[in-house]
Amino acid sequence: MPELPEVEVVRRGLAPRTVGRTVTGIELLDARIIRRQHGGIDRLRAALQEVTLTAVVRRGKFLWWRLADADGADTGEALMGHLGMSGQLRIATGDGTAFTPAAPSQGPASDPLRHRRLSLHLDDGARVDLIDQRLFGGLWTSALVEAPDGALAAMGSPDALLPTDAAHVARDLLDPAADLPAIARALRTRRSGVKTLLLNQQLVSGIGNIYADEALWTARTRFDTPGSALSQRRALAILRAAREVMERALEVGGTSFDALYVNVDGRSGYFARSLNAYGREGQPCPRCDRLLRRVIYQGRSSHFCPRCQRRTM
Template identity: 60%
Template sequence: MPELPEVEVVRRGLAPHVDGRVITRVDVHEPRSLRRQIGGPEAFVQAVTGARVARLERRGKFLWWRLQDERGDELGEALMTHLGMSGQMRVRGGAAEAEADAGTVALSAPAPRGEGPASDPHRHRRIVLHLDDGAQVDFVDQRIFGGLWTSALEQDADGLPATPDSIDDLLPADVVGIGRDLLDPAQDREAVIAVMRARRAPIKALLLDQSLVSGIGNIYADEGLWAARTRFDAPGESLTRGRARRVLDGAEAVMHRALDVGGTSFDDLYVNVDGRSGYFARSLAAYGRAGEPCPRCGTIIRRSVLQQRSCFYCPNCQRKA
């Protein structure tokens, strides 16, 4: 948490504020948020200061900013963003916000907006990126599991556009081993199914394997399995091709619905760039609902543990085999 829908909501919300903007200054309040940066905080500040943001791209839970020099030529590297367990990207000020206030730009159009109280970002502000229009992008992270860093661009192995929004096959080196996600039309769904059916591992463990299919975490794995009437501990090799496809299609459908309402928020650890929470939590069928009736058959939802992760399922309508 956040998972694919939440990161995509952040990408859509952030893009109008940063696309084409120049990063003029970086304030580092917490060096641990730059622990993945080769060369440390000084190298990070030097790499991104003065760079222009060409566009934002995402694969799975990874978000990155393609960077250009002052002439508009690509720098061959990207500013990586991973939200971890509690990371947020919050925007303050700038031209886009001013235009929205004046009624000339609708910032809510590119991204679904949820509802709920905005969290106070001041205490856990770790990195601040200042833009040339006066906007400030805050990286806020209570638990400091996420972070920012730069990563060189490499060609993707399949030669296809790196993401649905990409104009080429370049993606950060740190994302090369990450599988395409369920919202990527270039994903080879049949190849993923073949790998799943060749393994003995529980299906939920396979869904959480980011090298196989990215972006799925505990929430959308449980919801996708509920939609496909499949238990979390069913071995991959026990699934028919049709059931394996229904598991993936179910997870994809759930994530699309979550996107429509701004993602899933249980507290103020995940919010959009304007501080609003998503409200897909009220639509969950299984995750977090232990002791409540299954929306489909009325049987009480149970909680179990697999590889130190909670699993929520209906013992009646979710089959192991």
């Protein structure tokens, strides 16, 4: 599943190609991709008729476009997107052909023809294709509300407004308005394992399995350490490690283990080459040479070093 760095790569790719463009049509190929849309395709078409995309915004793993009507006034709604497990937002050029990867990716690539579920047609002749092999993602509209803290809603936002359907999602660690000491204190009030807490999108958003394992390896903390056992200093160290590893992933386009995650041009990210723990079961720990282990913890794989990340209860 794309995590925060991968979704931010997509947002940055969409911004210069879609902001300022007017939606001229919607092509729906599979109604399941709009299952979250109240009123179905008719409501979606009405909400997007001749609207201009004024910003592309991201909080955690949620993306949305801000919308303006023909007079330039905000419509009061956002067009939300979530990539789910295998979703891609790809830009097709003005002649209707999709960009192709600079180099082929390995793995179960989504077929841009078979798995194209919806397309937004823009006034410059380009289109935005939502491609989703497993159909866990989607597009839908959501009314705007003000962020409770009054700060800019998220990355790329022009103001404090965010979609109602993203209002429950906590700020992420790349958000300048994120209060790391407050998040650390919240982690320390819970008895659940720290990895479970990092994956809780209501505490801190955008972190998934990959970056949780990498952050905990960096902070020398075992995945099942209770949040209540953390000092404030250790909790902050974990959050800062997560932020740092996601910033490094963002610099190289995110993490692609297969072609289910690519950017808007169809290119893969290369952070998989820099991972220290995730996916490296049986290989030497880069820090101490002890063989890394993988265990199933609450239904998820957790990769860790048994020497550097010892049990603390």
